[in-house]
Amino acid sequence: MGTAEETADDMPWGEVTPDAARRLLVAAVAAFAERGYHATTTRDIAGRAGMSPAALYIHYKTKEELLHRISRIGHVKALAILEGAAGGPGGAADRLADAVRSFVRWHAGRYDTARVVQYELDALGPEHRAEILELRRRSDAAVRRILEDGVREGEFDVPDVPGTTLAVLSLCIDVARWFNTRGRRTPDEVGALYADLVLRMVGAPPRP
């Protein structure tokens, strides 16, 4: 895609410019994740970014636009993870394990962002929500594709592919709800555990 995404892993919001707009966006992610969109005030966001409430409206038209920007960037990132794994090398089991492992790792490691992305969809306006739902449909399709490949090649035993697709994505997404940094597990550990559990769900032998 764009050239600005090359540092996406190191600097998660590197594509957001100018600097003041990025600071506001990072502050909004923290506030939305902690209190929820509706319970967060524009004064709270501006305060976390070290600015006055009015500064927010120089860079964003409304509070909802801020949420939309966060949600769009997050969903694009999530989709890239899943499509990257779906189109990767190896058999269906390898690709499924890779998809779950990296998707879960993102939901755990960036759980504040993921929480906003996954749980504040209803706060978006109708057109913005429709745009985001299209990205989610493509995420669903990427996982379903792996399962269909595995079934066709005899690697998986899955009676209900759409239902299992839903369950796999649901399992990964819910990590953002319960994960917190004070827990005992690291994002890598949760990713490994979940990849194993999902392989069992589709009837594939566990990875080494």
Added chain:
Amino acid sequence: MGTAEETADDMPWGEVTPDAARRLLVAAVAAFAERGYHATTTRDIAGRAGMSPAALYIHYKTKEELLHRISRIGHVKALAILEGAAGGPGGAADRLADAVRSFVRWHAGRYDTARVVQYELDALGPEHRAEILELRRRSDAAVRRILEDGVREGEFDVPDVPGTTLAVLSLCIDVARWFNTRGRRTPDEVGALYADLVLRMVGAPPRP
């Protein structure tokens, strides 16, 4: 427990009296599930119940008390489902399948209640939240007990019991997020699918 719970399945909020208080509570569940706690106004709740905004404060001290009552009743019901299945007859696999099936059925069939119960915890005050978290710890313990039994008796192959407990509960709870009545699946179908998936996760042969 109490005698008022005998009709709990037929009339979900039968234990709430008087009638006006129940109507308000049912209206609040619908509003909280649809828009979220913070986006719901007391005027909205009272309007859905066909009353004036002031009527709410005859039966409930604050909006937060309403949420607390909903959350407590819902968590008690969820805990009863899980402890009932954990203490039921049959081997660990039967009890685990039963727990998942009925827990998922409740999350799908009463998804508006479940959504409030599972996703609005942070809106509770500190003491109320602590009380609810204790109920959740007991739910976790009920599922973990089934897994431990299954491992001890050689029915299950589960390397990480606490992690798998978390995953099983997480999978079931997230049903409340994505389920809606316009979808293709019935609560019974989702319950059956999920029970099968969870048995696979713990390495047990599928039920007939």
Added chain:
DNA sequence: GGACACCCTAAGCGCTTGCTCACCCTCGGG
């Protein structure tokens, strides 16, 4: 029929919300 308890409402209080507006500070180019 009068006293009383119980629900409920109309009106509105004090406060916070998302957002705006008039103004200011800083800094590169002629």
Added chain:
DNA sequence: CCCGAGGGTGAGCAAGCGCTTAGGGTGTCC
């Protein structure tokens, strides 16, 4: 040295919020 443009602020507006209060209607007891 002045100028204009762009990023920032202090003060505040209209609207909506959770919640309160004074009072009215209704049914049940003696």
